[in-house]
Amino acid sequence: MKFCSFFFLFFVHDNIFFSCPSIVCFICLWWCRRMAEEKKTPCLNERILSSLSKRSVAAHSWHDLEIADADAFSLSKCCIGPGAPQVFNVVVEITKGSKVKYELDKKTGMIKVDRVLYSSVVYPHNYGFIPRTLCEDGDPMDVLVLMQGEKDDKIIAVCVDDPEFRHFNDLKELSPHRLAEIRRFFEDYKKNENKEVAVNDFLPPATAQEAIKYSMDLYAEYILHSLRR
Numbered sequence: 001m002k003f004c005s006f007f008f009l010f011f012v013h014d015n016i017f018f019s020c021p022s023i024v025c026f027i028c029l030w031w032c033r034r035m036a037e038e039k040k041t042p043c044l045n046e047r048i049l050s051s052l053s054k055r056s057v058a059a060h061s062w063h064d065l066e067i068a069d070a071d072a073f074s075l076s077k078c079c080i081g082p083g084a085p086q087v088f089n090v091v092v093e094i095t096k097g098s099k100v101k102y103e104l105d106k107k108t109g110m111i112k113v114d115r116v117l118y119s120s121v122v123y124p125h126n127y128g129f130i131p132r133t134l135c136e137d138g139d140p141m142d143v144l145v146l147m148q149g150e151k152d153d154k155i156i157a158v159c160v161d162d163p164e165f166r167h168f169n170d171l172k173e174l175s176p177h178r179l180a181e182i183r184r185f186f187e188d189y190k191k192n193e194n195k196e197v198a199v200n201d202f203l204p205p206a207t208a209q210e211a212i213k214y215s216m217d218l219y220a221e222y223i224l225h226s227l228r229r
Helices: 021-038 044-053 075-080 176-188 205-228
Strands: 002-009 091-094 100-104 111-116 126-129 142-146 154-158 197-203
Touching: 091 100, 154 205, 176 197
Parallel strands: 002 154, 002 197, 142 154
Antiparallel strands: 091 126, 100 111, 126 142
């Protein structure tokens, strides 16, 4: 059984040619091996160090995304956003109205298909995660954007560029029907998989900010611990 607590927050190298076939084969084999070694997926520590040192490496959507003027802010906030935990960046994995459950592949940073929802439900709003955060279930902090035994907190947030929702500042400003819709979706979307989700209370903005700050700190501790090993 998963337990969901909802928190509310507003806001080419030089070309060399040889006439001898054996030499050409040797060069080709050596080059292929070299390229294969270079293309190995970097481990987490290498990804983080690479991102922080701005070396060329394929971006990982959890660890490496940066804002354009990142130098103006602390490294930990380049990816989350300078206004975190009040205002933050979100990587949207699933769009509103989708029956397909996409999720982050933590090894590669790709967004992959996890499953098609068994129940006759769709995601009521855009759904994703906050980069460079970590929760107790080992995943980044989940966000439901308006435009599970493990503790699996989720943030309800609004898009600051959406004129319909950006003026919302508190849970009380949402209609009871919308809250009931969100609650019912998370209660039902795993039922046909014989999994039960207990949705706990909807909590205020201050609690949401505390939860995000905690997930930011947990992520930082995890990275420091990994780098020391």
